[in-house]
Amino acid sequence: MANPPLQPVRGTRDLIGEDFRAHHHVISAARRVTALYGYEEWATPIFEATGVFARSLGETSDVVSKEMYSFEDRGGDSITLRPENTAGICRALVSNGLTQSNLPRKVFYAGPMFRYERPQKGRYRQFHQIGAEVLGAAEPLADAEVIAAGWHILVDLGISEGVVLEINTLGDAESRDAYRAALVAHFTAHQDGLSADSQVRLAKNPMRILDSKDEGDRRIVATAPTIEPFLTEKASAFFESVLRHLDTLGVPTRKNPRIVRGLDYYSHTAFEFVTDRLGAQGTVMAGGRYDGLVEEMGGPATPCVGWAAGVERLSMLLDDIPRGPTPVAIIAAEGGSSLAIEIMQALRRGGIACDMAYKGSVKRQFDRANKKKMRFAIVLGGDEIATSTVTMRDLQTGVQERVPAALYPIAEWLVARGGADQQLNP
Numbered sequence: 001m002a003n004p005p006l007q008p009v010r011g012t013r014d015l016i017g018e019d020f021r022a023h024h025h026v027i028s029a030a031r032r033v034t035a036l037y038g039y040e041e042w043a044t045p046i047f048e049a050t051g052v053f054a055r056s057l058g059e060t061s062d063v064v065s066k067e068m069y070s071f072e073d074r075g076g077d078s079i080t081l082r083p084e085n086t087a088g089i090c091r092a093l094v095s096n097g098l099t100q101s102n103l104p105r106k107v108f109y110a111g112p113m114f115r116y117e118r119p120q121k122g123r124y125r126q127f128h129q130i131g132a133e134v135l136g137a138a139e140p141l142a143d144a145e146v147i148a149a150g151w152h153i154l155v156d157l158g159i160s161e162g163v164v165l166e167i168n169t170l171g172d173a174e175s176r177d178a179y180r181a182a183l184v185a186h187f188t189a190h191q192d193g194l195s196a197d198s199q200v201r202l203a204k205n206p207m208r209i210l211d212s213k214d215e216g217d218r219r220i221v222a223t224a225p226t227i228e229p230f231l232t233e234k235a236s237a238f239f240e241s242v243l244r245h246l247d248t249l250g251v252p253t254r255k256n257p258r259i260v261r262g263l264d265y266y267s268h269t270a271f272e273f274v275t276d277r278l279g280a281q282g283t284v285m286a287g288g289r290y291d292g293l294v295e296e297m298g299g300p301a302t303p304c305v306g307w308a309a310g311v312e313r314l315s316m317l318l319d320d321i322p323r324g325p326t327p328v329a330i331i332a333a334e335g336g337s338s339l340a341i342e343i344m345q346a347l348r349r350g351g352i353a354c355d356m357a358y359k360g361s362v363k364r365q366f367d368r369a370n371k372k373k374m375r376f377a378i379v380l381g382g383d384e385i386a387t388s389t390v391t392m393r394d395l396q397t398g399v400q401e402r403v404p405a406a407l408y409p410i411a412e413w414l415v416a417r418g419g420a421d422q423q424l425n426p
């Protein structure tokens with residue numbers, strides 16, 4: 001008896017057909033838009049020394065305390081599959097000695113991330129993020145512009161409707177110290193009602209309780225003080241300036257004092273692009289300013305700001321996913337396959353996609369081309385072979401025409417009907 005079919009690991013998925021096309025479409029849009037804003041793309045390893053994340057994300061963050069895929073490798077080192085890419089990018093900035101020159105650097109990335117979470121719609125154990133980071137810029141325009149690039153991507157993908165930027169400030173260290181004290185007082189007064197997790201957060205990092213998803217915690221959070229009255233004049237002015245630039249850049253924003261980031265390294269601006277179209281998984285893009293992270297990696301003080309977005313969540317919002325052109329079908333009768341292969345290869349070298357079945361009668365080859373929804377066919381039947389011609393056929397309309405069996409007449413026919421680009425590659 002055959003073995004039962006193997007399944008992908010829980011929380012992972014195969015990207016095939018439309019799923020892959022959506023995925024690719026999101027990443028290419030992000031790559032194109034960030035290039036317009038002056039970003040260069042980096043790729044860092046998908047695993048790092050565990051310390052890269054444990055130190056920077058904060059020991060008490062959900063990600064570090066429960067979600068990391070960490071293991072000891074055969075050499076006895078503790079390795080972690082990256083749960084996010086900001087720590088890796090900052091580590092790379094420091095490792096490659098890039099902290100002193102050419103700042104600010106604007107970095108775009110895209111790739112898989114790994115978190116041990118309960119899988120559900122829009123939440124996976126291997127998922128993908130695109131992200132943008134401005135490294136080495138302390139100015140509020142950097143915050144506003146990186147956000148504007150994110151918004152531009154959403155607009156380009158046609159999914160900005162119903163999405164709003166929720167924004168908050170976490171202030172500077174002085175503001176946060178004062179605010180933390182007020183939060184501790186509030187949560188201590190309601191300590192009995194807090195979840196076990198939040199009791200721990202209260203001792204270690206009370207601000208994180210604001211981000212809790214527990215129902216009971218949320219009720220207590222609802223009456224907690226906001227940071228606004230605790231902001232220093234400088235922190236306030238910074239936030240106002242970010243908001244003003246966002247207005248100029250045309251990004252619709254809504255202040256939300258409950259936005260805090262789940263990771264420890266943030267200060268000043270914190271934001272999320274939120275939609276009401278994805279239920280509980282409504283955050284599609286999230287980020288903020290992290291002025292202390294590069295130092296954490298052993299580099300000099302380097303102010304940074306950036307965001308990350310879930311490719312799966314963005315994909316779910318897409319209405320229509322563009323299909324690339326299908327290859328031109330080469331259809332050959334017995335005896336014509338050599339010439340057909342030559343023509344096919346010449347076309348491919350010229351930049352025209354084409355494909356040919358490995359076997360089957362002319363009729364079977366036509367069936368295959370139709371099934372694959374190929375638009376154009378180049379047919380080499382007995383007649384064509386005898387006269388050194390091919391029949392060019394539009395499979396949608398049935399229109400066909402004989403042309404000489406040579407690259408240029410074939411290409412010309414295809415170009416005239418949109419079956420190939422205007423310009424043949426040299």
Ligand code: ATP
Pocket residue numbers: 084115117122123124125127128129262281283284285286287308309310311312313
């Ligand atoms: P959430 O509150 O939904 O758990 P998060 O605060 O953990 O999100 P971030 O670490 O800010 O998320 O990651 C940025 C984005 O990455 C999220 O807004 C979301 O779109 C996406 N994302 C995060 N975790 C997952 C996951 N497990 N599966 C799919 N996408 C995810």
Ligand code: MG
Pocket residue numbers: 062
């Ligand atoms: Mg999470």
